[in-house]
Amino acid sequence: MDAQQFLAEFGHIVNAPGGVAKLRELVLQLAVQGRLINALTTTESSNVLLAEVRAIKAKLVAEKKLSREKPFPEISKPEIDAKSPSHWEWIRFGEIWQLLSGRDLEPGQYNDSKNGIPYITGASNIENGVININRWTDSPLVVSTVGDLLITCKGTIGKTAFNNIGEVHIARQIMAISEFFRKN
Numbered sequence: 001m002d003a004q005q006f007l008a009e010f011g012h013i014v015n016a017p018g019g020v021a022k023l024r025e026l027v028l029q030l031a032v033q034g035r036l037i038n039a040l041t042t043t044e045s046s047n048v049l050l051a052e053v054r055a056i057k058a059k060l061v062a063e064k065k066l067s068r069e070k071p072f073p074e075i076s077k078p079e080i081d082a083k084s085p086s087h088w089e090w091i092r093f094g095e096i097w098q099l100l101s102g103r104d105l106e107p108g109q110y111n112d113s114k115n116g117i118p119y120i121t122g123a124s125n126i127e128n129g130v131i132n133i134n135r136w137t138d139s140p141l142v143v144s145t146v147g148d149l150l151i152t153c154k155g156t157i158g159k160t161a162f163n164n165i166g167e168v169h170i171a172r173q174i175m176a177i178s179e180f181f182r183k184n
Contacts (some may be wrong), residue, residue, distance in 0.1 A: 033083060046089035053096055057180060066180055069094065098178045102170035103142045110137040117143070118165060122173035123156035131161050131168075140169035143177040151175050 013019045028034050060066040072092035080090055110119045116138030124131050144163050152159040154173040
């Protein structure tokens with residue numbers, strides 16, 4: 001199916017039972033496979049970029065800004081999708097991201113008078129990808145920064161929003177996927 005035929009059939013696809021869900025699933029699958037964009041025309045290969053990221057991580061570990069981890073296992077051939085673009089570099093999640101687990105605060109540690117940084121407690125703070133703030137804290141323990149992906153992981157699971165606010169304390173109902181190399 002080419003783009004013109006797809007657009008001509010779009011109404012039928014959307015109106016079919018489960019059509020919108022299937023369309024979303026297709027778009028997500030194509031995005032994950034890298035098939036929605038053209039390959040970048042750059043002289044720098046992905047393994048050079050990955051080497052730079054690893055060097056930044058090693059520096060942060062040496063400065064004790066990140067804790068030392070066990071080496072990640074090599075990625076085996078069965079784990080690699082044969083249809084993936086040839087310019088992709090395969091790595092383990094933890095090689096370039098951190099998963100931050102939130103932590104609850106005691107009632108005396110937060111306020112509703114805008115003192116301190118925002119305190120995001122759970123799914124009630126995330127609506128349609130937007131973060132709603134109704135509490136603040138001047139004693140943060142687990143801090144997410146701009147660009148982190150916040151995910152609800154307890155109670156209502158799966159709500160997401162990108163942190164576009166700045167520093168926010170996250171409660172235990174929230175996890176943040178954070179690029180460690182932005183934190184240097």
